[in-house]
Amino acid sequence: MTEEIIIAGFGGQGVLSMGKILCYSGVMEGKEVSWMPSYGPEMRGGTANVTVIISDERISSPILNTYDTAIILNQQSMDKFEKTVKPGGMLIYDGNGITRHPERKDITIFRVDAAEEAARMKSNKVFNMIVLGGFLKIKPLLKMENVHRGLEKSLPERYHHLIQLNEEAIKRGMEIIQEVYQPA
Amino acid sequence: MGELRLMKGNEAVAEAAIRAGADGYFGYPITPQSEVMEYLMAEKPHERTGMVVLQAESELAAINMVYGGAACGKKVMTSSSSPGISLMQEGISYIAGAELPCLLVNVVRGGPGLGTIQPAQSDYFQAVKGGGHGDYRLITLAPASVQEMSDFVKLGFELAFKYRNPVMILSDGAIGQMMEKVELFDPVPRSKEILPWATTGKTPDRERNIITSLDLDPKRQEDFNLKLQKKYGEIEEKEVRYEKIQCDDAEYLFVAYGTSSRVVQKAVQLARSRGIKVGLFRPITLWPFPSKEIFAMTGQVKGILSVEMSAGQMVEDIRLAVKGKIKVDYYGRMGGIIPTPDEVVEMLEKKIIGG
Numbered sequence: 148m149t150e151e152i153i154i155a156g157f158g159g160q161g162v163l164s165m166g167k168i169l170c171y172s173g174v175m176e177g178k179e180v181s182w183m184p185s186y187g188p189e190m191r192g193g194t195a196n197v198t199v200i201i202s203d204e205r206i207s208s209p210i211l212n213t214y215d216t217a218i219i220l221n222q223q224s225m226d227k228f229e230k231t232v233k234p235g236g237m238l239i240y241d242g243n244g245i246t247r248h249p250e251r252k253d254i255t256i257f258r259v260d261a262a263e264e265a266a267r268m269k270s271n272k273v274f275n276m277i278v279l280g281g282f283l284k285i286k287p288l289l290k291m292e293n294v295h296r297g298l299e300k301s302l303p304e305r306y307h308h309l310i311q312l313n314e315e316a317i318k319r320g321m322e323i324i325q326e327v328y329q330p331a
Numbered sequence: 332m333g334e335l336r337l338m339k340g341n342e343a344v345a346e347a348a349i350r351a352g353a354d355g356y357f358g359y360p361i362t363p364q365s366e367v368m369e370y371l372m373a374e375k376p377h378e379r380t381g382m383v384v385l386q387a388e389s390e391l392a393a394i395n396m397v398y399g400g401a402a403c404g405k406k407v408m409t410s411s412s413s414p415g416i417s418l419m420q421e422g423i424s425y426i427a428g429a430e431l432p433c434l435l436v437n438v439v440r441g442g443p444g445l446g447t448i449q450p451a452q453s454d455y456f457q458a459v460k461g462g463g464h465g466d467y468r469l470i471t472l473a474p475a476s477v478q479e480m481s482d483f484v485k486l487g488f489e490l491a492f493k494y495r496n497p498v499m500i501l502s503d504g505a506i507g508q509m510m511e512k513v514e515l516f517d518p519v520p521r522s523k524e525i526l527p528w529a530t531t532g533k534t535p536d537r538e539r540n541i542i543t544s545l546d547l548d549p550k551r552q553e554d555f556n557l558k559l560q561k562k563y564g565e566i567e568e569k570e571v572r573y574e575k576i577q578c579d580d581a582e583y584l585f586v587a588y589g590t591s592s593r594v595v596q597k598a599v600q601l602a603r604s605r606g607i608k609v610g611l612f613r614p615i616t617l618w619p620f621p622s623k624e625i626f627a628m629t630g631q632v633k634g635i636l637s638v639e640m641s642a643g644q645m646v647e648d649i650r651l652a653v654k655g656k657i658k659v660d661y662y663g664r665m666g667g668i669i670p671t672p673d674e675v676v677e678m679l680e681k682k683i684i685g686g
Contacts, residue, residue: 167510171337174512180337182510207596209509210669300337 148203150288151211155196155228156220161275164301165218166197169279172289172297173201181209194223201288218282220261222246239281239324249328256328257285264319273316280320291317333514340480340506341366343513344410344436347484349376350518353434354405355383357396359415362448363504364438367410380521390415394422401431402542404529406488406522410436412504413454414445417462423497424463428544430559432491434484435469435499438507441667449667450504450590455644458501459618466556468563470498470570471617473588477511479615485516494566495528501617503640505590505669572615573624577603581610583683584628586649587638588614590669595638598675609679617645622652634658634683638675641665658683 156162163184170180183198198214200206217228219240225247232238234253242248243262259281265274283289294317298310338346345367348356358368368386376382387393393409400407411419416437426433437458441451458471470490472483480502487498525531530540546552577599578584587595592613602609612628614621625635634657637646643661650659662678664670
């Protein structure tokens with residue numbers, strides 16, 4: 148098993164930390180992982196993206212130009228990364244602020260309205276965990292106990308009281324994700 | 332099994348330095364390697380092991396603090412990125428000339444000049460041919476993973492002290508910034524041993540220890556240079572390191588190090604899926620360069636493509652190694668762009684197989 152993922156959105160949405168939690172959960176599950184961020188001036192306020200690979204085998208290139216799954220959290224990222232999903236692959240997006248919805252006919256498309264759900268949960272910060280939950284529902288690569296351990300490892304101890312809230316958000320994400328298009 | 336962590340390459344260097352029993356780190360921030368010092372400052376190794384971490388006022392100050400620490404026989408290091416390493420070259424030449432051990436980490440970014448903060452491999456010449464003046468060599472280690480960023484800190488210090496020679500880890504912005512799983516080695520305590528050559532203050536029972544790179548007597552200076560060359564010869568004999576991936580049945584060969592070697596591993600899979608028998612030769616020591624081992628491949632493969640994030644620097648050493656026996660060409664990208672596996676396979680077909 149090798150899953151090649153791009154997570155892309157605005158800086159501050161928790162794109163990089165979502166990737167990190169996913170990777171740490173993978174480590175806890177005994178997988179090989181890599182986390183390759185876009186770095187530099189674009190990180191502050193602009194677009195942020197991270198390539199995450201989870202695999203049973205030694206990972207070759209940590210930098211990719213096509214992906215099994217694209218998790219897209221703003222319009223700029225939709226414009227940039229919709230076309231990079233491998234045929235037969237998967238695109239997950241949050242509809243908030245999206246003016247041009249995905250149009251590909253050769254990939255499966257899911258929508259997870261995480262921004263809306265985060266507002267309902269009265270915590271903007273769990274936005275990325277709702278998205279992560281949606282992803283894990285569709286691609287159950289990792290056991291929830293390892294995701295729990297991944298959260299413990301990723302979050303500094305002073306935030307450990309928030310793990311329960313994060314797990315609640317992951318569950319919400321699993322509940323609200325919807326398939327919007329499946330190729331024939 | 333050691334402790335498993337998910338870390339950035341830069342963080343792995345910092346944690347490994349503490350675990351390797353380093354006595355001191357002196358540096359000055361520059362993207363994309365600032366996490367080395369950030370991690371050290373947050374980790375407070377002065378409380379953990381007594382290791383000193385100091386942000387110098389400039390790269391010049393940092394390398395000269397390394398020079399001073401090394402002259403006292405201490406396990407000391409610095410890290411920087413390309414423009415910062417250029418600033419350090421005078422000090423590096425002095426350290427090599429004074430035969431002192433130390434570890435230098437270059438997390439390379441694109442150049443020349445201030446260039447870009449994105450990853451590159453365009454400091455190869457500077458590292459292996461001597462960016463400073465004089466006939467000196469740096470043992471140059473090229474990590475291709477976060478794991479090796481950690482492992483090579485330990486190895487680097489061992490080699491530095493074994494040969495009393497500066498060692499450089501030549502990494503790049505991609506490996507510095509990416510996170511991977513790392514198995515950390517168990518910590519070793521800082522050494523309390525006072526090395527016999529160290530300038531720690533004269534005691535009545537011995538002569539003065541003098542550390543210098545200056546000798547104005549031509550005869551003695553030449554003798555010293557010959558001694559250095561003899562040491563370099565021994566290192567070339569004993570310390571060559573490399574990895575061969577899918578080379579057993581290879582008809583063609585990629586040579587790549589660091590981040591490029593990761594991309595090329597994917598290119599090897601891709602090419603093989605199209606029926607092209609190609610392997611990857613990954614130099615781990617860039618100096619000493621695995622010339623003999625690459626020459627040995629010329630009996631088996633028809634051509635070599637060097638893949639680099641530069642205008643073609645290592646390709647010169649490959650050409651010297653194969654002595655014109657087979658075709659050698661280069662493909663690379665610059666300015667912070669990382670080549671893609673598809674491009675690499677396409678160039679193999681165009682420049683080596685078709686060419």
